[in-house]
Amino acid sequence: MLARLEQLSNLCGVSGDEGRVRAYIKQALAPLKLETHTDPLGNLILHRPGPGPRILACAHMDEVGMLVRGILEDGTLAYDAKGIDPRCVVGKRVRVGESGLPGVIGAKAIHMQTEEEFASVWEHRALYVDIGAKDKADAEANAAVGDFICFDTRFMRLGALLSGKALDDRIGCAILMQLLQNTYACDFYAAFTVQEELGLRGAITAAYAVRPQLALVLEATTANDLPGLRPDESVTRVGGGAAITMMDGVTMALPRMFFALKAAAEQNGIPYQVRQGTRGGTDGGSIHTALAGCPVGGISVPCRYIHSPCGVASGEDIQAAYALAHAFLKEERFHEVLRHV
Amino acid sequence: MEIVSRIAKLTAAPGVSGMEEAVAQEIMAQFKACTPDVWQDVPGSVYARLGRGRPVVLIAAHMDEIGMLVTAIEENGMLRVCKIAGVDPRILPGARVLVHTAGGPLPAVMGALPPHLQTGKPKAYAWEDILCDTGLPAPEARRLVSVGDAITLYPDAPLRLLNERIAGKTLDDRAPLAALAQLAEALCAVELPCTAVLCATVQEERSGAGALAAGWGAGADMAIALDVTHAPPPEEKFRTFPLEAPVLTRGGSIHPRLFAVLAKAAASAGIPYATEACMTASGTDAWDIYTRRAGIPTALISVPLRYMHTGVELISLPTLCQTVRLLTEFLLHMPANWEDELCLPG
Incomplete structure (x- = not known):
């Protein structure tokens, strides 16, 4: 699962440009010979038929990224970004467009900055991608308005942890790929969704296609477990186990869903923590209001520096999140949730 | 060559x-x-x-x-740093680095404290916001890293851009x-x-x-x-x-x-x-x-x-x-x- 995560993390798949990730997952899962379907948005949906309720597990394939907004006279590329703090892009390497053209995001040297400039935040609007083009015409021959721009960070082990780009949500993808290796006593659907970072969009059509009775969302979530912060500001802690969602910015977990996940963790000795934050959102936000309503459980893996060029997460947390999702499905705990529906 | x-x-x-x-x-x-x-x-x-x-x-x-030095090891194992020469702290969040310890280099990622988690306009990062994350548990970090160890940006090979330009x-x-x-x-x-x-x-x-x-x-x-x-x-x-x-x-x-x-x-x-x-x-x-x-x-x-x-x-x-x-x-x-x-x- 972690070897897969490494490959997934290194793939470029900005929201709306998930093709490479989809192709990778599709090919890796082909030996399972499951019914596989790509919907018009690009969601990859796999079906393992079984007795029991229709359960959807999903993870999003897209990552935060950028888009070429225009080509400037000096050959640099102006860009738009979604979900990226501009304070983490300066001095980083990127890949531009289909061909993965190398580029960098630079900034005015510290030597030339005024005091006010030094104290200010570089905004995306003032930054640009430098591909080495001599001028506008040269840049136009190599890049185009609307080309996607992706961070260029190779996955790497980091002490006892893992680091790389797009851990949100290639971690979820790796877990979901692993879950698909098993059989469960339910009618199991796996959706690798698109455009989560644009507003939980892929999940809308995935829910429509699958019509789940219950859904599990596998995510990577914020870990602000840094020194000097109040404990409640951490949201989650890396190494603290799988994070179970009670609420976020777009969903409140049904209490019995939340308790079913907690019980699964406790009774199986799986390390877990309750996600503290009440902000942010996952595909669950789209799914719980889909159709006539759907109970959603959120299992997340804590990730430091999420949405930056290099996140940090724990392999043990990833294993715990997988173990929790697996226990929930294997032990048919969905019945505890659905009994009341 | x-x-x-x-x-x-x-x-x-x-x-x-x-x-x-x-x-x-x-x-x-x-x-x-x-x-x-x-x-x-x-x-x-x-x-x-x-x-x-x-x-x-x-x-x-x-x-x-230019680079940094380790100035302290926090309770959770993260490193506090100071700059050596003209480093702009604002280039650091999300950057990979190497911590050069007596036992060899350790990869790490630079992080930043979100100064105002919930409210207000984002502020430019300053040195007191910056942390170095080796991914090591605190006892390991204390065993391997010493105050005064040097930190450099990660030595990725130079990137070849268009027109025989390189970046790194x-x-x-x-x-x-x-x-x-x-x-x-x-x-x-x-x-x-x-x-x-x-x-x-x-x-x-x-x-x-x-x-x-x-x-x-x-x-x-x-x-x-x-x-x-x-x-x-x-x-x-x-x-x-x-x-x-x-x-x-x-x-x-x-x-x-x-x-x-x-x-x-x-x-x-x-x-x-x-x-x-x-x-x-x-x-x-x-x-x-x-x-x-x-x-x-x-x-x-x-x-x-x-x-x-x-x-x-x-x-x-x-x-x-x-x-x-x-x-x-x-x-x-x-x-x-x-x-x-x-x-x-x-």
Whole structure:
């Protein structure tokens, strides 16, 4: 699962440009010979038929990224970004467009900055991608308005942890790929969704296609477990186990869903923590209001520096999140949730 | 050796100001492939001598780099850091680095405390917000890392961009340093009418200690510092120079006659150059060398570079090669009356 995560993390798949990730997952899962379907948005949906309720597990394939907004006279590329703090892009390497053209995001040297400039935040609007083009015409021959721009960070082990780009949500993808290796006593659907970072969009059509009775969302979530912060500001802690969602910015977990996940963790000795934050959102936000309503459980893996060029997460947390999702499905705990529906 | 390979090897070796030993070993190896006359002085600068007789021309490029030091280990194992030389903390969040411990380098990721998690306009990150995350549990971090360990940006190989431009960490001043090694290779194949002392200096980014000792010890009749200057974007009128040509500096801290001799050498070799005016300190080794002993006529050649002191410093390879050619031409055609040429009027 972690070897897969490494490959997934290194793939470029900005929201709306998930093709490479989809192709990778599709090919890796082909030996399972499951019914596989790509919907018009690009969601990859796999079906393992079984007795029991229709359960959807999903993870999003897209990552935060950028888009070429225009080509400037000096050959640099102006860009738009979604979900990226501009304070983490300066001095980083990127890949531009289909061909993965190398580029960098630079900034005015510290030597030339005024005091006010030094104290200010570089905004995306003032930054640009430098591909080495001599001028506008040269840049136009190599890049185009609307080309996607992706961070260029190779996955790497980091002490006892893992680091790389797009851990949100290639971690979820790796877990979901692993879950698909098993059989469960339910009618199991796996959706690798698109455009989560644009507003939980892929999940809308995935829910429509699958019509789940219950859904599990596998995510990577914020870990602000840094020194000097109040404990409640951490949201989650890396190494603290799988994070179970009670609420976020777009969903409140049904209490019995939340308790079913907690019980699964406790009774199986799986390390877990309750996600503290009440902000942010996952595909669950789209799914719980889909159709006539759907109970959603959120299992997340804590990730430091999420949405930056290099996140940090724990392999043990990833294993715990997988173990929790697996226990929930294997032990048919969905019945505890659905009994009341 | 191809110049990009030289740059890759030199940028891969750590050398935060004052801790240059690894990069010193690398440049020493590159020099030794050209001449056996290689040595290291007390502060740690590495020299190679080629040719014979006078004048003795000292050509210096610094091998130290900006970086950080570990100042404390937090309860959860994360490292607090301080900067060594001109590092902008705002380039750090989300950047990979190496912590150079006694037991070897540890990869780490730079993080930042979100100062206002929930409210308000984002503020620029300051040093007190910055943390270094090795991913190690606290006891492991305490066992492996010591306060005072150096931290450098991660040594990814230089990225090749369009138009033979490259980007990466520490091209200030490892790219000119690679040019110096390239110069050594060019010079060992020719008969020089003078002596070239090539010097990879230490501590340019801090005290200039390397340049000061080199100016004292090399017995130089004249000196040239090889460094980088700013290239646009962003365009700053008269302060930034196009990537495409080397830059010669003129001004109070540059010897006017040596500038003229270099400019003439460039013109006769058909090498285009830009001229940068510098009223006071150039922020290079040239400043320190000029006032050593009784005074050493000193000039400055710079390679224009974008995004200085970030992990994506960007230069043009042809320009770097032009500086090698310019220096070769200058040394090969050293005027016999060099003392007269450098004599100040009045």
